[in-house]
Amino acid sequence: MTTALTSLSKLTLAAACGLAFAAGNANAAAPDWSKVPAKKITVFYPGASPLEWIMKGSEHGGAKGIKKGEQCIGCHEEEVADIGKKIASGARNEPRPIKGKAGSIPVQVQAAHDGANLYLRFTWKQPAGGGEKMDKDNPVKLAFMLEDHKVDLADQGGCWATCHNDARTMPDGKDDKKTKYVKDGNLASGKYYDLIQWTSKGKSHDGYVADKRVMEGGKGLVEAKGEQKGDTWTVTFTRKLAPGGEGDVTLAPGKAYNFGFAIHDDYTVGRFHQVSFGYTLGIDTKGDIVAAKQ
Template sequence: MSIKFSAIALGAMLALGTGAASAAAPADWSKVAAKKITVFYPGVSPIEWITKGSDHGGARLLKKGETCVGCHEEELADMGQKMASGSKIEPTPIAGKAAAIPVNVQAAHDGENLYLRFSWKEPKASGAAKMDADNQVKLAVMLEANKVERADQSGCWETCHGDARTMPGADDKKTKYVKGGDLASGKYYDLIQWRSGKGEAHDGYVADKRVMDGGKGLVSAEGKKDGDTWTVVFTRKLAGGGEGDIALATGKTYNFGFAVHDDHAKGRFHQVSMGYTLGIDAKADIVAAKQ
């Protein structure tokens, strides 16, 4: 059985005119290199915990310039299991919560648009109450242009703080944010998101707060479920052009991370990636080569 959901960012359509209709992802994704990235359940591990040596032994290596993925890539599933089970930094474990999900990530571009494709097998549902009844799955991607401190080491963790909503005892109205973040200085993350319920697409950013819309770079976000496999494809203008849109250039690399909200999850109860690099015709963890 195949279920398909799609969304077109209205602002992008207006900006592109007929160009939105002509954007086309690679006809044969099997010819595009894929990188398998494990997203894992992070428990209560805000950036304050990550950087505190008495809580996290890796804080010392982080100060020396080591990346989070450099230390932990081989143990992500095990880390997720410890936190999902409640044996480490998770005060309210969810029985049956998926500890980790392997995701195949592919990227390409055609000189005008960047195409990002994610595919993964759906884990067994936990059977817990639905936090987000409207959306079985959400997929969010963040890009950063090497201006946020430590973003090249910690990925999206620079937006994750202990005082943000769904963290224990936190203000339920406070969103993700970057310490000292603002659009004018370039200290922010570009954010795009797809939601399965109505096929919604969002194009925003995270600076001093998270803003879900206002960008003009996202042309479309399409997702479908074939059997037990989800596939989501984002089409995004390289040039961006809207509030919080990072202009992507060939020969450059950007910091990249993503999160899957599986099984009707919301807030911090997602599976997240470590920080990686995305290159536009440039050497990186994930390379978007011109097709």
């Protein structure tokens, strides 16, 4: 009798574990993307346009508006492609033009959540390249950043608050180890960006940008995957809403967060990427991109 009860208990426990595993997988199941609205966001080639240049009124006419609280996208939304084309040509802010570099890439961005996870999907057609293969292992990388309205200028310029003229690939960069950072940034004060990156090699990173860029320590990334069909790339992320890791921004329904992303196309590294202006990601609330519960 005892043996029978023990066996029954084991079977019950196994069944319960199986149900729990199934429920966990169900919680991490991607939405039906055909039912999720897409937001077209054009990323563009920024060249050597660090925050210091953005805020220099004698060089950038929008500096005055930014200091008043205006958003970069408010002035530039209709001319993103033109800006990228001009910079990629070397006509402005690019001392090292790259042969065949696309000035911009239109990207379809979708977002949804299930109460436990945020889902993001990026789709774009890869333009022709032909430049130097700076990162031979990765023809494409995609990263996005989230910020909770604590970093100075993040509400106006999105991720631009991490881009500085002394970074390693900038013309003025002297330290080959210096990457993105936030002025006066630190985790304790909340002045940081949550950073997640997917690489076409198959490796993903979950970190943050504070006083320096750290590519690990986060606990939010559940899955990142991408595929290329013909000339079209599709990259999807599954990220916990409330991860609790180092540098993780907790996402809550009813709130909107600063959001931006970048694509390193054509085997590029460092500043030689395509970037978005600053947008907002709303979780069940108003935003440039809305992640509604599915």
